[in-house]
Amino acid sequence: MGLHRVVEPAGVLPQAAWRLDAAREIAPNEVRIRVERLNLDAASFRQLSDKHGGDGEKVRAEVLDIISTRGKMQNPVTGSGGMLIGTVEEAGRRSPLGLRPGDRVATLVSLTLTPLTVTDGLARWDGRGEQVPCDGWAILFARSIAAVLPADEDPQLSLAVLDVCGAPALTARVVSRYVEDRRRAGDGRPVTVAVVGGAGKSGSLSLAAARRAGATRTVGVVPVVAERDALVAAGLADEVALADARDPVALSSAVTTALGVPADVTVVCVDVPGCEHGAILATADGGTVIFFSMATSFAAAALGAEGLAADVTMLVGNGYVPGHAELALELLRSEPGVRGLFAARLAAD
Missing domain, CATH: 3.90.180 (Quinone Oxidoreductase; Chain A, domain 1)
Incomplete structure (x- = not known):
């Protein structure tokens, strides 16, 4: 150790x-x-x-x-x-x-x-x-x-993908459990997923992983028009919404408007603090919020959920899930939208 x-x-x-x-x-x-x-x-x-x-x-x-x-x-x-x-x-x-x-x-x-x-x-x-x-x-x-x-x-491309490979693996694990639980229960409700920061590295991979795991409907949330246009072109989400993730009401409204209902699973992939309360508000009772951002405040998330009387499970993405590297690289190879977003980010850097 x-x-x-x-x-x-x-x-x-x-x-x-x-x-x-x-x-x-x-x-x-x-x-x-x-x-x-x-x-x-x-x-x-x-x-x-x-x-x-x-x-x-x-x-x-x-x-x-x-x-x-x-x-x-x-x-x-x-x-x-x-x-x-x-x-x-x-x-x-x-x-x-x-x-x-x-x-x-x-x-x-x-x-x-x-x-x-x-x-x-x-x-x-x-x-x-x-x-x-x-x-x-x-x-x-x-x-x-x-x-x-x-x-x-390209080693630089591999590095960028592997840097965030825990996010799609954990997203796939959580979404697949929702899909399987509803199948076994004969529950015909769709499994809905929101990814906050959907045009970023971990966000784009998480959207692809959610769809692969059986999510019925997905929304990627981004803060600016340029990212919205890039994510729409990538085709990784059923809906793309514009919202500032630090504005709880705006984020919740964007997700529920796009999906028609709050999300069963909300994945937070943004690199700024202050997004905890919006993610909680955007998630359905009994749903799950995955905080895959080093800017997350545990206190803000825990106390915010309590203050909102929100019955949600909150997970901290720890960066390791068995098979995470292989899954992320496979998504890069099989999803042109993922590769395009990563390539554009590397070119901009």
């Missing part, structure tokens, strides 16, 4: 640690990765960019300072990090991960618990996009997860 890499405070797991030991030498059950590119999570990058007014040089300097100070990439404000791709340099003889030197991999665990050292000063990054070309090394533990990158895909 990497406990031996925790510098301070003693006794916590690496994700909760303030500082990790990112020394290059590995233990027999560790793996060292030569880092090629980081992918900062959306909430973290937005916070850093907003803090520095979009000044890329200042964003780059702060990311460097975080990594050098903490021995990992963990934004002290959002608490989140991201993931990386690179090549296996050395695998300890007792590592259970099945990785070999030369394997090109994406880590499927957060940078917030991954010992990391950067050696090039992030000189090739302008601080204006989530993907960060860099040189350095990272350490994986016995309980870490990594996926060998597919040879037939």
Whole structure:
């Protein structure tokens, strides 16, 4: 689990640690990765960019300072990090991960618990996009997860997809249970799904996964006309609605108007805080809200549901569901709308 890499405070797991030991030498059950590119999570990058007014040089300097100070990439404000791709340099003889030197991999665990050292000063990054070309090394533990990158895909595209692969897998699991439960009960009501932030990375994959899992009707909610037009063109949702997810009444109204009823499952994939209450209002009694955003406030969600007397189940997407990488890559390959949205995002970055 990497406990031996925790510098301070003693006794916590690496994700909760303030500082990790990112020394290059590995233990027999560790793996060292030569880092090629980081992918900062959306909430973290937005916070850093907003803090520095979009000044890329200042964003780059702060990311460097975080990594050098903490021995990992963990934004002290959002608490989140991201993931990386690179090549296996050395695998300890007792590592259970099945990785070999030369394997090109994406880590499927957060940078917030991954010992990391950067050696090039992030000189090739302008601080204006989530993907960060860099040189350095990272350490994986016995309980870490990594996926060998597919040879037939652009590594940057694979990185962007694998960064959020937990979202479609969890969405598919929840939606399929609703579909099966209603089938067994002889309940002919449709299974409705709303994805807030439907044009984004995790949002577009979640819409595709919901449809694949049997959702009867889906709506993607986006904040601006350009994203609405892109999501309509992608064809991933039955309806596309415009709303500011931070406005609870507007979000709820947009979802219920588009679907005709509140959503059975609402998936929150936006990278800004303040979306908890709208998602709760948009969800039917007995429904489920999946918060797949590092900007989510547990207190706001829990107390907001209580204050609204909302009988909803709330799930925190933890980023890991068995088979999540394979599912996300399969959706990329089989859904032209997903590939188009990801390609456009990479081109814009």
